[in-house]
Amino acid sequence: MGANASGYYVRVPVWSVALRLYHWTFALSCITLILTGLYINYPPISTWAEFMPSFSMATMRTWHFAAAFFFMSALAVRFYLYLFGNRYEKIQDCTPVSVRNIKSLFHAIMFYLYMLKEHEARPGHNVLAGTFYCFVVFISLLMIVSGLYLMYPETGWIQSMGNAIFGSQQMARFIHYAMTWFFIFFTMIHVYLCIWNDIFGSEGIISGIFSGRKMLPADAVAKDGTIETE
Amino acid sequence: MKEKELHGKLSLSRRRFLKVCASAAAALGLGSEAVPKIAEAVTSPKRPPVIWLHFMECTGCSESLLRADSPDLATLILDLVSLDYHETLMAAAGHQAEKSLMDSVEANAGKFVLVVEGAVCTGDGGVYCKVAGKTNLETLEEIAPKAGAIIAVGTCATFGGIQAAAPNPTGAVGVRDVIKNKPVVNIAGCPPSPNNFLSTVLYYLTYGRLPALDELGRPKFAYGRKIHDHCERRPHFDEGRFVESFGDEGHKAGYCLYKVGCKGPATFANCPVQRFCDVNWPVGAGHGCIGCTEPGFWDRMSPFYEHLPDVRIPAGDGIYVEAEKIGKWAVAGAAAALAGHAALGVGKKVLDSRKCSSDSGKED
Numbered sequence: 218m219g220a221n222a223s224g225y226y227v228r229v230p231v232w233s234v235a236l237r238l239y240h241w242t243f244a245l246s247c248i249t250l251i252l253t254g255l256y257i258n259y260p261p262i263s264t265w266a267e268f269m270p271s272f273s274m275a276t277m278r279t280w281h282f283a284a285a286f287f288f289m290s291a292l293a294v295r296f297y298l299y300l301f302g303n304r305y306e307k308i309q310d311c312t313p314v315s316v317r318n319i320k321s322l323f324h325a326i327m328f329y330l331y332m333l334k335e336h337e338a339r340p341g342h343n344v345l346a347g348t349f350y351c352f353v354v355f356i357s358l359l360m361i362v363s364g365l366y367l368m369y370p371e372t373g374w375i376q377s378m379g380n381a382i383f384g385s386q387q388m389a390r391f392i393h394y395a396m397t398w399f400f401i402f403f404t405m406i407h408v409y410l411c412i413w414n415d416i417f418g419s420e421g422i423i424s425g426i427f428s429g430r431k432m433l434p435a436d437a438v439a440k441d442g443t444i445e446t447e
Numbered sequence: 448m449k450e451k452e453l454h455g456k457l458s459l460s461r462r463r464f465l466k467v468c469a470s471a472a473a474a475l476g477l478g479s480e481a482v483p484k485i486a487e488a489v490t491s492p493k494r495p496p497v498i499w500l501h502f503m504e505c506t507g508c509s510e511s512l513l514r515a516d517s518p519d520l521a522t523l524i525l526d527l528v529s530l531d532y533h534e535t536l537m538a539a540a541g542h543q544a545e546k547s548l549m550d551s552v553e554a555n556a557g558k559f560v561l562v563v564e565g566a567v568c569t570g571d572g573g574v575y576c577k578v579a580g581k582t583n584l585e586t587l588e589e590i591a592p593k594a595g596a597i598i599a600v601g602t603c604a605t606f607g608g609i610q611a612a613a614p615n616p617t618g619a620v621g622v623r624d625v626i627k628n629k630p631v632v633n634i635a636g637c638p639p640s641p642n643n644f645l646s647t648v649l650y651y652l653t654y655g656r657l658p659a660l661d662e663l664g665r666p667k668f669a670y671g672r673k674i675h676d677h678c679e680r681r682p683h684f685d686e687g688r689f690v691e692s693f694g695d696e697g698h699k700a701g702y703c704l705y706k707v708g709c710k711g712p713a714t715f716a717n718c719p720v721q722r723f724c725d726v727n728w729p730v731g732a733g734h735g736c737i738g739c740t741e742p743g744f745w746d747r748m749s750p751f752y753e754h755l756p757d758v759r760i761p762a763g764d765g766i767y768v769e770a771e772k773i774g775k776w777a778v779a780g781a782a783a784a785l786a787g788h789a790a791l792g793v794g795k796k797v798l799d800s801r802k803c804s805s806d807s808g809k810e811d
């Protein structure tokens with residue numbers, strides 16, 4: 218394509234090990250939380266067979282709580298990386314806080330709407346994705362706060378915090394559940410756009426979240442001059 | 448405490464009387480050493496009177512008190528503790544009653560126990576509920592500062608109750624929303640277990656202070672744990688055995704009522720432990736908990752036979768749908784959008800490649 222006249226690509230290290238670990242912990246815990254959460258909200262099967270213990274609700278809850286702790290740890294790592302990660306992981310790289318980033322935001326929107334052919338050569342997140350991820354992190358915080366309040370309703374500071382934010386258990390329960398649908402929604406869009414980007418872009422972003430490297434057009438990297446390559 | 452004096456006032460033998468004190472002590476989580484103290488406090492000639500005000504309510508809380516599980520416990524309060532003013536129970540009427548109210552307030556200023564039953568009307572200056580020509584708001588603001596202790600009984604007095612449900616035309620609020628500079632004990636419930644109320648009064652009479660309260664002002668001895676954590680159906684919950692509809696096999700087998708809307712997991716109260724009238728409680732009788740001890744329960748806990756409240760769609764006035772449906776539609780919509788997006792992409796790619804091949808044909 219036009220911007221990459223040379224036709225060469227270079228491999229650029231983008232994501233640290235910590236970020237990749239965060240991503241996969243977050244992803245797997247999210248899936249576990251969604252599946253067990255949907256069961257907990259409305260157990261579709263009643264185990265009426267009394268001859269055999271199933272302990273299904275208790276087991277689902279245990280998985281849900283275990284996954285919740287992985288989810289929280291993952292999020293803590295992401296917060297750390299937002300502040301102290303490499304230049305592509307920092308919060309100011311992926312949110313529309315500079316002219317360059319605002320341009321990237323619109324570029325991504327146009328690209329996704331098939332209005333631009335050119336994929337932006339950019340080592341970190343495109344700003345549309347980055348901004349949306351920030352939003353996801355924010356909703357995750359809400360999930361954590363409501364989840365903790367539901368799980369430890371009698372614990373002093375958690376109770377005070379929950380009462381102040383949600384007013385009652387039932388309200389927290391409602392928000393916790395409604396937000397589950399947001400995560401289902403997000404997972405769908407995220408997976409779809411990753412596959413789509415893998416097809417229409419050249420970066421190989423799916424392998425990137427395993428390897429931490431992206432393939433960027435050599436010309437663009439040379440023009441930028443600050444991007445470290447392998 | 449003289450036994451003769453006791454007998455004159457109360458149809459209780461000393462043995463029964465001590466039993467009542469012991470059960471109150473147990474309800475409060477106190478040891479047996481508290482029993483003589485309670486007995487002494489209740490029979491002390493210096494014990495403060497109780498003044499009971501009715502605001503916007505249905506008198507169900509008084510009714511529940513009159514049907515207290517051990518009638519002895521209620522007799523204790525009604526006969527022994529002087530109940531100087533209670534609109535439903537007192538003999539006096541009219542000006543005489545109002546005079547005795549104010550006399551008692553003045554004579555016992557700083558000592559009496561003020562019990563409020565019913566929500567306080569604040570809308571339009573409180574004109575929607577008046578007793579003896581005075582609005583509830585005026586009465587409360589006049590009497591509350593002089594009380595030794597204030598106890599709000601029932602969901603109306605604690606959180607506003609049914610009249611505070613949206614759209615709350617009368618501006619009904621709980622006592623705590625009006626009396627901000629004094630601790631108010633909230634005995635929540637619709638109606639609350641009379642024992643929780645009686646035990647609180649006995650605690651105050653015995654120790655001269657209020658029991659430990661949670662953030663919402665409810666005594667921890669009674670509202671410290673969720674219904675769900677002490678429910679006798681809980682093993683069925685953990686096992687995944689649920690009633691699917693009322694009257695089905697699971698219902699007959701006594702399974703968990705979670706799927707027919709039980710709000711036990713979101714409700715703090717001691718109903719499973721301190722049963723009503725020592726006989727039973729809603730979940731024991733086969734009906735889910737409706738969460739009546741929680742703030743805003745008429746709005747938040749309904750529909751009573753659903754797990755979660757419905758959502759009001761802002762566009763359609765008065766249209767309520769389940770959160771579940773909104774979520775499913777949003778996800779289905781997104782899936783359709785993604786499919787459309789993908790189809791567009793494939794179509795474009797096909798077109799481009801055709802154009803490309805013809806273009807490149809020209810160039811070469």
Ligand code: SF4
Binds near residue numbers: 680730735
């Ligand atoms: S019946 Fe209600 S309170 Fe009891 S275990 Fe089931 S959900 Fe919990």
